[in-house]
Amino acid sequence: MLKKISIGTISGAVVYLIYTLNQTLQKGMGTLEETNKTLAEVRNAVHGLTEESKQLIHTANQITVDVKGKIRNVDPLLESAQDVGEMIHNVTHSIKEASKSGKSPSDSTSVPSTPTVPSKPSTPLVQQEGVHIKLK
Numbered sequence: 001m002l003k004k005i006s007i008g009t010i011s012g013a014v015v016y017l018i019y020t021l022n023q024t025l026q027k028g029m030g031t032l033e034e035t036n037k038t039l040a041e042v043r044n045a046v047h048g049l050t051e052e053s054k055q056l057i058h059t060a061n062q063i064t065v066d067v068k069g070k071i072r073n074v075d076p077l078l079e080s081a082q083d084v085g086e087m088i089h090n091v092t093h094s095i096k097e098a099s100k101s102g103k104s105p106s107d108s109t110s111v112p113s114t115p116t117v118p119s120k121p122s123t124p125l126v127q128q129e130g131v132h133i134k135l136k
Helices: 002-101
Strands: 125-128 131-134
Antiparallel strands (some): 125 131
16 A cells, blocks of 8 residues: 555656646747747847948948049149149248348349249148148
């Protein structure tokens, strides 16, 4: 009789263990399903962000090309302004020299009859007696 009670108790314990294991596995399956749903939502969100990022990069590239083109259009203007500033400086310098020596600017040999275009400076910032022109 003791054997029958022991076998019955062991059988009950095994049934309870199987029931508890089954409940745990069902909860685990529910958690895995929820995780799969979350991963699918994250994938969709990342895909949407990727598309937006591609569009943003494309727009930034277009803006960069546009700005580079505008800079190329403005560069000759800045170079011309620099040349004019240097010529004005040269004329002013010649007039100062002529006034110091008592000659008229037309008598001065330092004033060229035709304006010359100075060579392009090697430094990006030209400083000459108050004339400051920054290039590029």
